[in-house]
Amino acid sequence: MAAIEDDGARETDAPSEPLEPGPPEGPLRATETTGPLPVLHVSGSVDLNSHDDWGRVLRQATVRHGELHVDLAGLAFIDMRGVSVLVDVARGLPEGARVVVHRAPPCMRRMMEVLWPAGLDAITIKGDAR
Amino acid sequence: MTAAPGREAEDPFDHPALHYSGDREYLDGTLPFIEQALAAEGPVAVAVPGPNLKLLRDALGERAGRVLMLDMTEAGANPGRIIPGVLRAFADAHPDRRVRIVGEPVWPARTEDEYPACAQHEALINHAFAGRDVAILCPYDLDGLDARAIDDSLATHPVLIDRAGRRASDGYDPDRIVAEYNRPLEAPPRTAIEREFDRFTIDNARWFATSYGRKTGLTATQLVDLEIAVTELLTNSVCHGGGAGTLRIWAEEDRLLCDVSDAGRIADPLAGRRPADPDRIDGRGLLLVNHVVDLLRTHTGARGTTMRIHMRLPRRRPPAGE
Structure with a gap:
């Protein structure tokens, strides 16, 4: 696992530099805060260049008391496969456990609403990103 | 199991075009279809443009509460959304029953841009539901639609119903329609x-x-x-x-x-x-x-x-x- 930093956040695996100058959001970055309620903070964007990193970061995140908390306030964009990866990880959690998504970006809410209109037991979405 | 000699195995999927002229023929063609489902306590949905939706709602009265009623100009504005978002969404929710749907995806105000996607949609319904215990009745407005839309409906539906009754459609050839409307799109303007x-x-x-x-x-x-x-x-x-x-x-x-x-x-x-x-x-x-x-x-x-x-x-x- 990556080094623990002074502020209590630790870097998890994230992709290296973007290959070309991109839009403002930049590449996928993820840090997990430690403490009684570990939260995975994700920023940048999830697209076909970062699906593998996204899946890895989620699978390595801490599940405590049956919950994996992800804060997506810094996430500028996530594509359909990125959402599917999250759903896949959530469904792969032990029986009764779930992913709690905080401040999901509007595009993710929209995709969930279209593709899983009845909602999913393994995912709870809380709060608006903006 | 093999079909009896001399007879094709019956496909439970039924996809007639209903050619109608005026409200009376519309109701005569669609109401018995809906009532059949209600009598069997089977699932039935209606996805048609607003004015026809109102016509059916008024005719059904209290019974409309047992029918899923959708305005096709909203639910099916993009024809590519109708099979997954309307028809299969409803049919798949009732896997063990015969499902009946009145679906009217082509109406006079459809634009030139929309129409080819509508015709392809109608043709593809046959592939999407082959073998399923589903009936989809598609009304076509003889007074409001142009000759092309009426002609195409004979190719996209294996069965035709009009004031003369119900019969097989001679021109049935859905794959021709899929191919025919797979056309180069109009070139983007130079300002693109x-x-x-x-x-x-x-x-x-x-x-x-x-x-x-x-x-x-x-x-x-x-x-x-x-x-x-x-x-x-x-x-x-x-x-x-x-x-x-x-x-x-x-x-x-x-x-x-x-x-x-x-x-x-x-x-x-x-x-x-x-x-x-x-x-x-x-x-x-x-x-x-x-x-x-x-x-x-x-x-x-x-x-x-x-x-x-x-x-x-x-x-x-x-x-x-x-």
């Missing part, structure tokens, strides 16, 4: 802005398209939908269309249009029209596009594929003080 893209510039292309949409005046919700749709098309090109492509975007008076072209060919005409498979992580891109845009048109062939999305622009308010 063009961007090449590949795996490494996909985020730039997405960002560029949403910036353009913002400048053009799309609402916040539409911008999210544009971003989703463009990204899925770009991703398809990179993953399945030869790794790269061209994005072209432009605005007309009342809409924003965006083409994504690549060197691939779409072999499966039902791509993007099947509901998502919960056990598969991929294959949802085009389905999602169909759900969030106002119209998706496709031209695909040996020389490549172009997918064109249409987004209606919000009506501009007149400037203050005028």
